[in-house]
Amino acid sequence: MTERMVSRANLLRAGGAGLVAAAVLGGTAQAGGRDHPHVALIRRYYAAYAKGDPQALREFFAPEIRWTIPGHHPLAGTKVGVREVLAFFAELGRAGFRAEVLFLGADGDWVVDLHRGWSTSPPGLDITWVLAYRIQRGKIVEAINFAADQHAADAFFWQRYPLAPLPDRLLRTR
Secondary structure (H helix, E strand, C coil), X not given: CCCCCCCHHXXXXXXXXXXXXXXXXXXXXXXXXXXXXXXXXXXXXXXXHHCCCHHHHHHHEEEEEEEEECCCCCCCEEEECHHHHHHHHHHHHHCCCEEEEEEEEEECCEEEEEEEEEEECCEEEEEEEEEEEEEECCXXXXXXXXXXXXXXXXHHHHHHCCXXXXXXXXXXXX
């Protein structure tokens, strides 16, 4: 079997369905039925996430982590560094986000995760997400999210995180 090289650009172009297909071709287990080490890391990450303490996630992140959130809403964009990523998770915590893993697969440095993600405060967003994690030296160095229903995610995040009225909406640099 030839090893497939998966680049960040190809993952972004592939979208969620392509990621799941790539993961199915990859695999979750090593010989002997044990989880691939990167899959085991993501399982531990989800166990920490379930505790609802964003600081518990710190140990999983490389200092230079990049976490990309799709969409056109106040939380969208790429978060760079542990501080920004933890701030993002603190905001998800305010919305009572929960996750239920449906599938994990690993290939090389990448883990693909298919999960149900939903909000509890306020309830209303309940969709399937695909995340692609790049793992190096036992840490998550990059995560790219894909929403099954981006329109629903955008609408929810705008409802939950509205912008402040002008003139307070804009960051003043002077």
